Amino acid sequence: MSPLHIQKGSTSHSAYNLRPTFSDVEERHTLAVLVDNEAGVLARVIGLFSGRGYNIESLTVAEVDHTGHLSRITIVTKGTPQVIAQIQAQLGRIVSVHDVHDLTTEGSSVERELAMFKVSGEGDRRVEALRIAEIFRANVVDSTLTSFVFEITGAPEKIDAFADLMRPLGLTEIARTGVAALMRGA
Amino acid sequence: MTREMTGAKMVVQALKDQGVDTVFGYPGGAVLPIYDEVFQQNDIRHILVRHEQGAVHAAEGYARSTGKPGVVLVTSGPGATNAVTGITDALMDSIPLVVLTGQVPTFMIGSDAFQEADTVGITRACTKHNWLVKDTTALSGTIHEAFHVATSGRPGPVLIDIPKDVQFATGTYAPPKPAVSHYQPRVKGDIASITELVEAMETAKKPVFYTGGGVINSGPAASQLLRELVDATGFPITSTLMGLGSYPASGQNWMGMLGMHGLYEANLAMHGCDLLINIGARFDDRITGRIDAFSPNSIKAHIDIDPSSINKVIKTDIPIVGDVAHVLEDVLKVWKSRGRKTDAAHVKAWRAQIDEWRGVKCLTYAGSDQAIKPQYAMERLEALTKDRKDRFICTEVGQHQMWAAQFLGFEDPNHWMTSGGLGTMGYGTPASIGVQIAHPDALVINVAGEASWLMNMQEMGTAVQYRLPVKQFILNNERLGMVRQWQELLHGERYSHSWSEALPDFVKLAEAFGAKGIYCDNPADLDDAIAEMLAYDGPVIFDCVVEKHENCFPMIPSGKAHNEMLLGEAETQGVIDSKGSVLV
Numbered sequence: 001m002s003p004l005h006i007q008k009g010s011t012s013h014s015a016y017n018l019r020p021t022f023s024d025v026e027e028r029h030t031l032a033v034l035v036d037n038e039a040g041v042l043a044r045v046i047g048l049f050s051g052r053g054y055n056i057e058s059l060t061v062a063e064v065d066h067t068g069h070l071s072r073i074t075i076v077t078k079g080t081p082q083v084i085a086q087i088q089a090q091l092g093r094i095v096s097v098h099d100v101h102d103l104t105t106e107g108s109s110v111e112r113e114l115a116m117f118k119v120s121g122e123g124d125r126r127v128e129a130l131r132i133a134e135i136f137r138a139n140v141v142d143s144t145l146t147s148f149v150f151e152i153t154g155a156p157e158k159i160d161a162f163a164d165l166m167r168p169l170g171l172t173e174i175a176r177t178g179v180a181a182l183m184r185g186a
Numbered sequence: 187m188t189r190e191m192t193g194a195k196m197v198v199q200a201l202k203d204q205g206v207d208t209v210f211g212y213p214g215g216a217v218l219p220i221y222d223e224v225f226q227q228n229d230i231r232h233i234l235v236r237h238e239q240g241a242v243h244a245a246e247g248y249a250r251s252t253g254k255p256g257v258v259l260v261t262s263g264p265g266a267t268n269a270v271t272g273i274t275d276a277l278m279d280s281i282p283l284v285v286l287t288g289q290v291p292t293f294m295i296g297s298d299a300f301q302e303a304d305t306v307g308i309t310r311a312c313t314k315h316n317w318l319v320k321d322t323t324a325l326s327g328t329i330h331e332a333f334h335v336a337t338s339g340r341p342g343p344v345l346i347d348i349p350k351d352v353q354f355a356t357g358t359y360a361p362p363k364p365a366v367s368h369y370q371p372r373v374k375g376d377i378a379s380i381t382e383l384v385e386a387m388e389t390a391k392k393p394v395f396y397t398g399g400g401v402i403n404s405g406p407a408a409s410q411l412l413r414e415l416v417d418a419t420g421f422p423i424t425s426t427l428m429g430l431g432s433y434p435a436s437g438q439n440w441m442g443m444l445g446m447h448g449l450y451e452a453n454l455a456m457h458g459c460d461l462l463i464n465i466g467a468r469f470d471d472r473i474t475g476r477i478d479a480f481s482p483n484s485i486k487a488h489i490d491i492d493p494s495s496i497n498k499v500i501k502t503d504i505p506i507v508g509d510v511a512h513v514l515e516d517v518l519k520v521w522k523s524r525g526r527k528t529d530a531a532h533v534k535a536w537r538a539q540i541d542e543w544r545g546v547k548c549l550t551y552a553g554s555d556q557a558i559k560p561q562y563a564m565e566r567l568e569a570l571t572k573d574r575k576d577r578f579i580c581t582e583v584g585q586h587q588m589w590a591a592q593f594l595g596f597e598d599p600n601h602w603m604t605s606g607g608l609g610t611m612g613y614g615t616p617a618s619i620g621v622q623i624a625h626p627d628a629l630v631i632n633v634a635g636e637a638s639w640l641m642n643m644q645e646m647g648t649a650v651q652y653r654l655p656v657k658q659f660i661l662n663n664e665r666l667g668m669v670r671q672w673q674e675l676l677h678g679e680r681y682s683h684s685w686s687e688a689l690p691d692f693v694k695l696a697e698a699f700g701a702k703g704i705y706c707d708n709p710a711d712l713d714d715a716i717a718e719m720l721a722y723d724g725p726v727i728f729d730c731v732v733e734k735h736e737n738c739f740p741m742i743p744s745g746k747a748h749n750e751m752l753l754g755e756a757e758t759q760g761v762i763d764s765k766g767s768v769l770v
Contacts, residue, residue: 022501039318044310051311082497089494095315095335095369 022082029084029104030181036096037063037071058178076179103181111181115159120147121170129169136162193322194219194353200329210241214261216288219353236644240616242272246281247620250603255282255336262288263301273343274312278607282341284332291351305347314342322357330362339371340492375508383487383504384520390461391532393421399428400466402599404510409599411514424452426467428606435595445473446742447588450548457748464488466510469499479747489513548740557733558709560661564593570716576628578621582614582638585667585738590633612641622654636662646699649725658727663734671737692729707731744769
């Protein structure tokens, strides 16, 4: 075995009692970040992720408190528990950040995403697309004789499933907002 | 006094109200209105450097040696970009700085104007926070907030970018107000965790204090409390490069610096301890060596004001988020109230073990009566200056820096200025100038290597202009010594571009600047030459020509553990494996 491929916790190359360090199982977490709505604040948050090599799976941002000049950023990220804890701590020390919540660990939360799908086709494929859209409770927001634009809201998995079904039926374009999320309960 | 004033006047007024007495800077087109105000007052002293990087390092030296934030004033574009290395250095070492940059007028931003750069964009990643002020009314409040952010929590550099039209326009000045900012980092530690630490201290058989720059940043009270705690418990203590001086080198519990070039006894104590108490350090890779073999059998407690330092590198059993002085005060209180207990018998045996390791005398080197050994030069400098309570040491980066850390003893905090995190060659000369400005009568020595020293040698002009008697003590081996050492150990002795073939005559160089030059290459003459340097009332460049091929030991090679330290040349063959060689 090459020294470059020592398994974590392996003692075969070492005389020491190696304590387990951190779990290396990656988890998906949704973080809600309340920030000052000021120029450059999004760059600070994104720069933190790129500079320290963290993942962003989706990111949404909009002002949520006009008088308090506060925006809410919802970030879906992936990493080991140690990396997720680091991300939360690193976000917390950005001066423009007021609050960071890990919605995945702090209790149960609801996640929704909005997406628009353009599906082009004629004949049976067109009818089938419309039928499936009804099952998914997607709305038709634009229609021509050869195309639909569907609007669908739901958990990211539901939107993934809808995309999979639309693909053979003439899916030509998708726009997704990314996840917005809130804690359940009061 | 009228509260209506120009933006430029506001800058000067806000600095005065923040208690600033010194600004390090360099003028240019986009800061001319501020310079015009600086000209018309006498409360704030402006120090004209020779390069903006020098201004920032000088401000760092000022800040580190006084505990106050350093202030920098530079122009837009190249003024700001030249400052970036210094700002990054301050971020890595948690030095509070307020950097003011000029910017092209707001209506020209984005037009690729002359000397325009996206300063807030460029410095976003290397400041704790930064601001572009587009409205004169917001300027004074932003400056006050900047001082608050730079000095609160984990200190760091902040930057305010001020367009020229904002400097000319008139607005209402707002004096500093008690904390309006939402930025209020926690300083008190959680008392339950502190009690957990005290319980661990009561039963520990092989405890170690591992302290860092956080103790010094916390202020003089933190060092006092640390000394009290260490001396009352009798636990051995080591420190990172950044924390030297918080516990005195002459103290009976002192083991010396730890880490890659740390002392044998300190590193083995880290490896063998059963309780590791990290106070204001961050488990830097220079300290830990191989992570999965780091201090394998210890309970780890970590006191840090920055929550992101906890569990970043090393999994902590007892995390305590808070300011060092506040936390140590509570630790002492709880420990005393529970009866001042320690496992004295085991701690005594542990100290005997450490004394045995100390007996190895890991700093031993082969002496010479032909060439000056760099270690010998450090020993003599120490012997001839250690009685000076007002001695401040700066360094550049490389072998000389490690030898200085190993051989010089620091009795007090804030007397040791070195670039730890970023490792910035060229730091020491301007830093020594900043220190001397803050302490005009002190003995300020920059221990340098000739290669590092050349990187910011233009600042000798500053030293001469302000009559600053800084001593530039250059260990001249005509090599990039640390690079050379790594090439020897790691790259088959292929010394790619690690020596200088055209070094200046440092004595003539000193004279060209209007300073004094001293040359010494004979160990027998060294004491007299150092005495001559110390006696001269003015800036000195001391060209101390040393052994060219000396390596710095002890050394923990990359990818190795604390107990795999190399003590000398004989042990260096094939020590770094392919996994270690990718590390720096």
